[in-house]
Amino acid sequence: MNIAIITGASSGIGVEFFKEIQNEPLDEVWVIARREKSLTEICQKYAKIGYRVLPMDITNKESIEKLSKLLEAEEPCIKFLFNNAGFGVFGAVNTVDYVRQSQMIDLNVKSLTEITSITLKYMDRGSCIINTSSIASFVPNARMASYSASKSYVQSFSIALRHELKKRKINVTAVCPGPMATDFFNIAGVQKGASKKIDSLPMCDPHKTAKGAIKSAKRGRAVYTPRLFYKGCRLLAKVAPHRILMNLAKA
Numbered sequence: 445m446n447i448a449i450i451t452g453a454s455s456g457i458g459v460e461f462f463k464e465i466q467n468e469p470l471d472e473v474w475v476i477a478r479r480e481k482s483l484t485e486i487c488q489k490y491a492k493i494g495y496r497v498l499p500m501d502i503t504n505k506e507s508i509e510k511l512s513k514l515l516e517a518e519e520p521c522i523k524f525l526f527n528n529a530g531f532g533v534f535g536a537v538n539t540v541d542y543v544r545q546s547q548m549i550d551l552n553v554k555s556l557t558e559i560t561s562i563t564l565k566y567m568d569r570g571s572c573i574i575n576t577s578s579i580a581s582f583v584p585n586a587r588m589a590s591y592s593a594s595k596s597y598v599q600s601f602s603i604a605l606r607h608e609l610k611k612r613k614i615n616v617t618a619v620c621p622g623p624m625a626t627d628f629f630n631i632a633g634v635q636k637g638a639s640k641k642i643d644s645l646p647m648c649d650p651h652k653t654a655k656g657a658i659k660s661a662k663r664g665r666a667v668y669t670p671r672l673f674y675k676g677c678r679l680l681a682k683v684a685p686h687r688i689l690m691n692l693a694k695a
């Protein structure tokens with residue numbers, strides 16, 4: 445049984461990954477998030493192939509064990525893994541709730557690593573891992589310090605893992621979108637006007653980003669950055685000193 449697994453499939457770009465992956469030769473798409481009702485509605489609305497709704501909070505140890513047991517029982521071939529669930533916290537480190545910040549690190553860093561680790565043995569030649577990173581990974585971002593650090597982890601982890609999996613012909617792609625009109629900013633508590641920098645950035649379209657990410661992953665690319673503007677930012681971050689860029693990147 446060939447499958448795709450999508451974490452964070454109940455809203456935002458996760459839904460676009462779900463819609464876009466319907467065109468692949470898969471038997472089932474396994475969708476993961478906490479909101480069961482949203483997952484079910486999305487599957488009923490957009491599925492052309494089989495699906496499985498797995499309502500779980502992936503920051504819980506029990507959820508990871510449950511997924512691991514399900515994989516052990518079904519022994520699927522995972523053709524696509526989308527490590528997409530994530531959220532951000534906004535504000536200077538001394539002003540953000542430390543519990544919320546830890547929860548974010550648990551989701552963006554720990555759960556992504558755990559899900560990757562338990563799924564790797566069910567992948568084979570041609571499988572793709574697509575990790576949702578961010579433009580925030582390019583340079584440390586003041587006022588988004590822990591979020592930006594969590595996405596730098598995703599970036600670094602993706603590149604090292606890609607190297608490890610080269611011989612098995614499994615590709616890993618880090619996707620680096622700029623701001624998208626999803627629930628992300630509401631959940632991060634960023635209202636319009638809270639950051640002139642964020643308000644001034646060009647928006648990325650979640651549908652185009654998902655489509656581009658899958659295309660890039662299938663072509664074996666290491667990183668997919670939508671929009672020319674952000675491709676330029678990525679390049680700049682490679683060549684210019686970060687102490688200078690950090691002033692420009694401050695949220």
Ligand SMILES: NC(=O)c1ccc[n+]([C@@H]2O[C@H](COP(=O)([O-])OP(=O)(O)OC[C@H]3O[C@@H](n4cnc5c(N)ncnc54)[C@H](OP(=O)(O)O)[C@@H]3O)[C@@H](O)[C@H]2O)c1
Pocket residue numbers: 451452453454455456457458476477478479480482500501502503528529530531532551576577578579620621622623624625626627628629631
């Ligand atoms: N929107 C942007 O501007 C932007 C830019 C760059 C990168 N990103 C990244 O894109 C990814 C998706 O975000 P989005 O913009 O699509 O925002 P979103 O609409 O808020 O989606 C976040 C998804 O993560 C799921 N999730 C949150 N906590 C979870 C948990 N503990 N266990 C399982 N699932 C959980 C949510 O589902 P439930 O609430 O149902 O659990 C939801 O499906 C994130 O990694 C984010 O960092 C977003």
